[in-house]
Amino acid sequence: MHPTPLQRALAEAPDKARAQAARPDEEFFVFKLGELTLAVTSGYVREVARLTPLTPLPRAPSFLLGVVGNRGQVMPVIDLLRFLQQGESKVVRGARIFVGDSNGLLVAFLTDAVVGLRRIFVADKLPPPAGGGSATEFLMGVVQHRELGTVSLLDLPKVLQSARATVVRR
Amino acid sequence: MSARVDIVVFEIGGLRYGADMTQVRRIDRLEPDASVGAPLGKPFEGRRALVFCPDGDRELHLAIDTVLAVQSVPPDDLRRLPPAVGPSPFIIGAWLDRDAAVLLVDLFATNPFRPTEAPNA
Numbered sequence: 001m002h003p004t005p006l007q008r009a010l011a012e013a014p015d016k017a018r019a020q021a022a023r024p025d026e027e028f029f030v031f032k033l034g035e036l037t038l039a040v041t042s043g044y045v046r047e048v049a050r051l052t053p054l055t056p057l058p059r060a061p062s063f064l065l066g067v068v069g070n071r072g073q074v075m076p077v078i079d080l081l082r083f084l085q086q087g088e089s090k091v092v093r094g095a096r097i098f099v100g101d102s103n104g105l106l107v108a109f110l111t112d113a114v115v116g117l118r119r120i121f122v123a124d125k126l127p128p129p130a131g132g133g134s135a136t137e138f139l140m141g142v143v144q145h146r147e148l149g150t151v152s153l154l155d156l157p158k159v160l161q162s163a164r165a166t167v168v169r170r
Numbered sequence: 171m172s173a174r175v176d177i178v179v180f181e182i183g184g185l186r187y188g189a190d191m192t193q194v195r196r197i198d199r200l201e202p203d204a205s206v207g208a209p210l211g212k213p214f215e216g217r218r219a220l221v222f223c224p225d226g227d228r229e230l231h232l233a234i235d236t237v238l239a240v241q242s243v244p245p246d247d248l249r250r251l252p253p254a255v256g257p258s259p260f261i262i263g264a265w266l267d268r269d270a271a272v273l274l275v276d277l278f279a280t281n282p283f284r285p286t287e288a289p290n291a
Contacts, residue, residue: 052269056185057255058210067255069269074249107254160254167256 024122029098030115030151033089034081037148039118040156046099046106048114051077054091061166065091068108070099077108078163080154084135102157105164115148125153138162172245177265179238179272180220182213186238186272188265193277195221195229197237204231209260209280210273224278232280241265248274 003011028039049070054077056066063082067074077097079089089110097108124143128136140153176191187210200219208216209232216233223229249264249271260279264271 053271055264055271055273057258057261057273059258060255064255067251067264067271067273069264069266069271072266074252074255074264074266074271076252076254105254106252164254164256167254 025119026122028118028120028151028153030118030148031096031098031111032113032115033111034087036081036086037115037145037151038080038154039120039151040100040154042117044100044102044156046101048096048098049108051091051093051095051097051108051110053093062088063163064167065110068097070108073106075099075106075108077110078159079110080159083159083163084138085133086135100156100160102160105160107160107163118145118148118151120145120151120153128152174242174244175248177241177243177274178220179241180234181236181238182208182216182234183211184214184235185211186270187275188241188243188272189220189275189277191240193222195223197221198231200231200233204229206230206232206280206282208233210275220277222277224281224284228283230277230281230283232277 027042029042029045030037030039052068054066054068057064063079065077065079067076081087081089096111096114098111100107100109120143125141126143127141128139138155138159140155142153143151145151177188178191178194179186179188198219198221200217213233213235215235219231219233221229221231243265247266249266251261251263260276261273262276263274265274
């Protein structure tokens with residue numbers, strides 16, 4: 001018996017969408033900070049939490065807002081706007097923070113709002129804009145997202161490494 | 171089980187700090203001539219002082235706004251500062267008072283008159 005056209009088509013059907021297979025993507029954790037929409041590779045994000053009482057550190061650089069207690073750990077809190085020299089965040093009690101983890105270095109980052117996880121096509125990444133100031137040094141690229149507009153992809157390990165070096169130098 | 175540690179909890183400029191009770195000789199009025207300055211930031215009033223004696227004879231004063239309590243703290247609630255905070259000569263750790271981190275101060279290390287270490291011969 002000859003197979004029907006449907007049976008033939010099913011025999012040749014791909015296991016998953018061809019478009020998806022041909023367009024690899026990465027998962028990013030997306031958040032808002034001031035006028036910026038930023039994203040970091042989701043694997044570097046350990047958790048999202050509320051800002052608990054912040055204890056400022058004497059003689060710390062301005063981007064290091066202080067330390068908080070989080071799940072029994074003392075954790076530094078960084079204002080990325082100050083770190084990237086893009087202004088400064090308002091510290092509001094109960095604000096959302098996310099905990100970044102790179103090579104065992106745990107640091108909390110202040111956000112204005114958490115957007116959530118989004119998949120971004122690798123091919124959609126554009127290089128950081130030229131002349132974007134010192135912030136571009138810490139960007140892996142930017143994407144034009146249909147829902148979110150311009151999203152800057154932050155190189156979190158580089159941020160942590162540089163922040164730590166700045167703190168230690170002082 | 172490790173013994174609890176007595177910590178003097180005090181306030182400077184609206185922020186809480188703690189110091190080892192054994193380093194504090196007494197709480198007194200500030201004597202400006204003996205002041206170590208404001209290593210933890212400026213107090214609002216700073217009329218009172220934690221008096222300590224790092225080298226046995228000279229008394230030094232750390233200006234504070236108020237002493238809040240002497241707290242007996244279990245070692246399980248003490249934490250070293252994480253590496254990303256960087257080294258500090260006098261902030262030696264934190265006491266986790268529930269969610270709030272109270273910075274712990276080595277009073278002796280605030281001594282601005284400390285002799286600097288001689289370079290290796």
